Amino acid sequence: MDYFAQQLINGIVLGSIYGLIAIGYTMVYGIVGMINFAHGDIFMIGGFIALITFLLLVSLGLTAVPVILLIVLLVSMAITALYGWTIERIAYRPLRHSFRLAPMLSAIGMSFVLINYSQIAQGARVKPVPPIITGGYTLHEGSEGFVVRLSNVQIIVVIATIVLLAIFTWLVSRTRLGRDMRACEQDQTMAALLGVDVDRTISMTFVIGAALAAVAGMMYLLYYGLVDFFMGFVAGIKAFTAAVLGGIGSLPGAMLGGLLIGLIETMWSAYFSVEYKDVAAFSILIVVLIFLPTGLLGRPEVEKV
């Protein structure tokens, strides 16, 4: 039981990071109907900006960890959001009324651009940081000496995910911007006729998605202690899978999908073999898609006349 609890913690933390990235995929798909393949690399950019900001603050002599974390969070969200906005503006908007595949190909191209850009600008080596947040709590000491540990980093990752998810859910369901986004999702032409600035709304979608990816990037840096220019690829694929599993287009679905992928990987490694954890995760994805083609929480797409 203790062992299960420990693995549950491991899985939830991993799943939170996947979920944060998955939201970016799902939001863009919901509104524009395209898969933003560059999103995993936006996550990587977020990680790098968090690293640079962190090193900058430390070299300026700042030592209070909570202050540093808050500044790093805000700066990396802001700058990564700017990246998200710029990419939409130069790579996707000009192609919006082109054929369906064009923006997707443009996104793949953008992904290569970002990978190579950070490889050249930041070097090809792994960039480690020493553990920033250390320590943790012993939750339970089992009879056979098995100790369930919850580290401070894990607490921060999960709390940050919950808080940000709450903020963005509120944003989408309660604000003017959220209403515009939902209107664009249903019918862009009609929304435009009713006075919704479609271009601006789509831009904001990319900005929000990128900001969440930046949070994921920062959490990744805190938790694993390193970033490299290629990390967006695998994480992006996993998060995309999470978005599809949860039902692409659905915000809670993306989070649920992320948690599930994280938990499946962890539990499979815990009770079966580590070697086949990815196989397990993708097999379950296939099974889910056979019985629920729109994912767990997705709505079937209504063909518009």
Added chain:
Amino acid sequence: MKSLKLIGLALGTSLALSTAALAQDITVGVAGPMTGGESAFGRQLKNGAEQAVKDLNASGGLLGKKLALEVGDDACDPKQARSVAEKFASAKVPFVAGHYCSSSSIPASEAYADGNVLQITPASTNPLFTERKLWNVARVCGRDDQQGLVAAEYILKTYKGKNVAILNDKTTYGKGLADETKKALNKAGFTEKMFESYNKGDKDFTAIVSRMKRDNIDLVYVGGYHQESGLIVRQMRDQGLQTVLMAGDALADKEFASITGPAAEGTLFTFGPDPRNKPTAKAIVEKFKSANIDPEGYTLYTYAAMQVWSQAVTKAGTTDPKKVMDTIKAGAWDTVIGKMEFDAKGDIKQIDYVVYKWDSKGNYTEINPKGS
């Protein structure tokens, strides 16, 4: 992306070669992972080779000609290694020092054999490299079956009756090393409690760490590279697990400690006796230090590989790879890391692996110096 880079590489190579040909230079190659997760080691190879070429040219070159160096980047990827090898072969480079990853050196060596290129690896320790009866391969480092033996001996002595887990990353090097260690342990009647593999490039090891915690593992032996080993150590300490990690020569770079931080303390690995401490290496280590390079890990091995080749070329009076290889295997060579002789397969005859330990300040030292 990759093909673009390769075109760039090809263009660069051909340009450099055409100018080299004009000056009647001898161009040799150094190949390894200059980019990607293992690039710290690629840089060691490059540093060693560059210094060797500089020193050879300063002492009058080779056969009256100057040496020029080409760098090939395989990113520790077998496919890219093969194409780097083919580029070198088609450019008629007589000698390549490289590669680092065994999974790169092995496919590359076949392209070198077909293209009449002599290859000495400073770092690839998988036994298969010299076991395929290729005429063109040699290595100046040890082999994983020897390395595994030393690791197993240490484990048997220090961890008798304790719980040991063995992990590997499924690469030629990692799996090979883990298998050799397991074999040596099992032969002595010791059974490991856990044998698992992960993917090279994985970042999340929390599940496997919890498993080791459940099974009360005292020592985990990792057949794999330094990045994953560093993450495993870090995540073990995060979960309050004090298990000792032991690995192979892939941990011989400071980057390992920059991933783990002070948690590196106590981590063990096997490697040749520190080449930096050998009396033969003293002068050259000073030279590296003055250029602000710490010649750690395989830097001096690469330097030695260049020395073996250049001395054999001088003795044979030609750069013809086949003749040079025969000369190498017949003679004995003075290098920065000591005297070297090669057997018919291309392995060096004198091998000694020792166990190193990391301390909390990010340095490693031998724990059983020879003689004790």
